[in-house]
Amino acid sequence: MSTEFRKLLFEVSEALGTEELSALKFFSLDYVAKGTLEAIRDPKALFEVLQERCMIGAGNLFFLKELLYRIHRIDLLTAHLGSSREEMERELQVPGRAQVSDYRQLLYGIAEDLTSENVQKVKFLLQGPLQKSKLQENASMLQVFLEMEINEIIKEDNLTMLKDILQGFRADLKKKIDAYEGKKREKYSREEVRYPVSVSVYPEEQGAKQYGEIYKMENNPHGYCLIINNHIFKNRRHNREGTLQDGEAVKRVFKWLQFETVEYMDLEGKKIYDTVEEYSKKDHRNMDCFVCFIFSHGEKDKIKESDSSGHLEVDARPPTSIPDRADILIGMATVEDYFCYRSRSTGSVYIQSLCEKMELLCPQRMDLASILTEVNREVATKDIEGFKQMPKITSTLLKLLIFEVPQ
Template identity: 85%
Template sequence: MSTEFRKLLLEVSEALGTEELSALKFFSLDYVAKGTLEAIRDPKALFEVLQERCMIGAGNLFFLKELLYRIHRIDLLTAHLGSSREEMERELQVPGRAQVSDYRQLLYGIAEDLTSENVQKVKFLLQGPLQKSKLQENASMLQVFLEMEINEIIKEDNLTTLKDILQGFRADLKKKIDAYEGKKREKYSREEVRYPVSVSVYPEEQGAKQYGEIYKMENNPHGYCLIINNHIFKNRRHNREGTLQDGESDSSGHLEVDARPPTSIPDRADILIGMATVEDYFCYRSRSTGSVYIQSLCEKMELLCPQRMDLASILTEVNREVATKDIEGFKQMPKITSTLLKLLIFEVPQ
């Protein structure tokens, strides 16, 4: 690594305060496990971790630029990274360019807009769902949001509780969440246009432009789904407690390690395999509510099948959600292997 790059990181680090570090860690949660972030006490250590994750580097400065832009340190952006507010605003208009999720941007914006009195009201209303020790007076709103995520009071696809809390005294912020949810629904609608309703087995009947063939799914029911759920084993120590709960809510309760999957690459067409984790790595399962992967899969199937999203794209959504979860300090990366020749869309019976 070049000396110049390390000097740059040092100068930026020394200019950042404690609250700004907390914000940077919050924005990095989609890429670094919570347990790792909790151990970080200064910006230099955070930048080291981001380098290890290949999020920043001598020739890869965009995420660092975006982080500084998000925390409003335009002075550092200009002085050390040769960028500007205007340049970043242009860059971030490019679809897919932003690396900080809309979800984290939303929560950070809400935290910034809440007054001290507002924060105390939020903490008061969260007593019960959260432990009192997590709602101490010196706990920042970002820390409270993090605890809400850990306890699954809020998540990217479900902000109902936060909206209910804010409705009473900050209806303007509740409207911000409504706008975020509307934008998210619109995004899914655009995905549907990519694999649209007009993409039909019989496109000539609809006069539609065909973006890709889809498998015929005309029978009702379509067929049979065989689910093998291994629970009890001869050796009781291998019993998979919690597996009966797999599937709709997730849990931050005690997690166990499942086996590493064998390498599985099909040599025939029309096969789609979704694995909970890549080869030689463990996947995690809660004893009380089941597999993190299976729960996400069920949730995404229920949400996206009615929107006619194809199964490979749904599995990609599952990959993204599971990969961004902090599973008690661990990360899990699912894997898709496909020899499909067409789009596989489950037609939901009317």
């Protein structure tokens, strides 16, 4: 990262307050997982995560400009980014240019328009659907909206309850939601004319045979998700700070996808092999698939065990070459002989990108191989402080693997 860009982010961060940080996090929810954002307490940490997601960079300032514009910090936009209100308004008129969704713009606008008395009324009416602890007097309206999203009380395509709540005392804001929904319906109707039905992301429901067969995912749980996570090593220089965040992200995603998820920490070489072998011998007849993550140091055909104190040693030998049986998919953080990168505070570039993409794309019924391709593209295009990383996919899948998202 260039010194000038780092200085720019520092100066902007120093000028932002707590409420403005909350607004920036809210606007970033379409690109960064809620769990990651909840842990952020400082604008600098948010900007670091946005860099890792390739949302901002030395040559990519538009999202940062848009964020400052959305929170009305035109002074920072002008002083540090050489832009202006008028320039941003012109740019945001270009179709597809805005990166903050209409949905988030709508909710933020409503939060701004509500008086403190209005907010208390909303909280009172939400008692029951939301836990009282989430509706404390000091909770901002954006925090309330976030809790409503977590509890699926509001969604991008379902704002009925919010409209019902506002109808009684802020009918003007209810009309704003009506206008948003009208524009959304108009947009969808135009897209239905533009695109044929056969490109639906629900091919099995539309009979789109060109998409191929889909693996059955009908059991609950769908299978085991085994995580082997080596964090602490005898040689402390080899400790993998940030890997705990990777483990939490994977557990969150695969529990959501209805997998029986288990994590083993700091295993020695033989124990790694024995644990994988133990799960390979379990009864999988009433399950759909098996998922395994191994987080450790490594090199070609080698995983570093937690007893290791020197050079990388040969322990368990993962099948990094093309598997010799069907129905196997392997995703690796990097190609052989190259490094992969991990933030000490937010986790590895590859795993965090994978979990973000799965949360975003599984509800759209994108198959796993395509999701991994999206991850490859995102990771490969990142500038990781002057370095690059290229993940690798190896697959003998014979069908599309689409994870069923619980309704």
